[in-house]
Amino acid sequence: MVIIKSKHFILRPFRKGDEKSLIEGINSKEIFRNTLRIPYPYTLKDAKEWLKKTSKDRKKKKPTAFNLAIDINDEVIGGIGFNEIEEHRAEIGYWLAEKHWGEGIMTQAVKVMTNFGFEKLKLRRIYACVFSFNKASMRVLEQNGYKLEGILRKEIRKGKKLLDDYLYAKVK
Numbered sequence: 763m764v765i766i767k768s769k770h771f772i773l774r775p776f777r778k779g780d781e782k783s784l785i786e787g788i789n790s791k792e793i794f795r796n797t798l799r800i801p802y803p804y805t806l807k808d809a810k811e812w813l814k815k816t817s818k819d820r821k822k823k824k825p826t827a828f829n830l831a832i833d834i835n836d837e838v839i840g841g842i843g844f845n846e847i848e849e850h851r852a853e854i855g856y857w858l859a860e861k862h863w864g865e866g867i868m869t870q871a872v873k874v875m876t877n878f879g880f881e882k883l884k885l886r887r888i889y890a891c892v893f894s895f896n897k898a899s900m901r902v903l904e905q906n907g908y909k910l911e912g913i914l915r916k917e918i919r920k921g922k923k924l925l926d927d928y929l930y931a932k933v934k
């Protein structure tokens with residue numbers, strides 16, 4: 763089992779019993795607005811499905827996704843992971859409970875996860891897609907050496923809107 767320890771939190775697999783803190787942390791309009799696949803409102807059914815999915819992913823021989831909980835005192839306060847894992851590349855994605863925003867947690871989490879991706883998963887390219895208005899996420903990536911490669915105009919449909927996607931990547 764993968765457990766990555768950092769000074770203020772640990773990264774560990776999601777597990778049964780996480781439902782309550784997961785819902786408390788992730789059920790946020792702001793998180794919904796800034797991400798593509800996280801529903802709002804976030805229900806118990808969503809939480810259960812997520813725990814099942816991540817558990818299934820872990821059992822796969824060649825997983826296409828690898829997601830960990832950000833844990834402080836046994837509570838899920840965020841999530842970070844690789845999706846679309848294909849050979850040498852993967853997309854990194856993350857969210858953090860609003861009450862912890864601005865404490866430097868995600869800058870640190872992206873740092874340890876990026877190192878893990880390059881060193882243990884042997885990735886050579888990690889990329890992230892950020893909506894044009896998500897300056898905090900851009901900052902997190904830039905502080906970790908990710909470079910802006912381009913702006914994909916009107917790439918994403920979210921509700922009625924077409925959003926520009928900022929493509930960031932770090933290579934090894």
Ligand SMILES: CC(C)(COP(=O)(O)OP(=O)(O)OC[C@H]1O[C@@H](n2cnc3c(N)ncnc32)[C@H](O)[C@@H]1OP(=O)(O)O)[C@@H](O)C(=O)NCCC(=O)NCCS
Pocket residue numbers: 792793796797855856857858859862863864865866867868869870890891892893896897898899901902
């Ligand atoms: C993006 C997110 C993960 C950031 O997490 P965090 O732990 O608060 O980030 P950090 O504290 O490590 O760093 C945030 C940086 O952005 C800066 N920042 C925050 N809001 C900002 C804004 N509106 N404009 C510019 N910079 C901003 C902070 O000052 C900080 O930079 P600094 O270290 O130079 O001071 C969190 O806001 C979140 O979960 N957002 C919703 C989900 C999301 O956007 N996921 C990513 C999708 S690509």
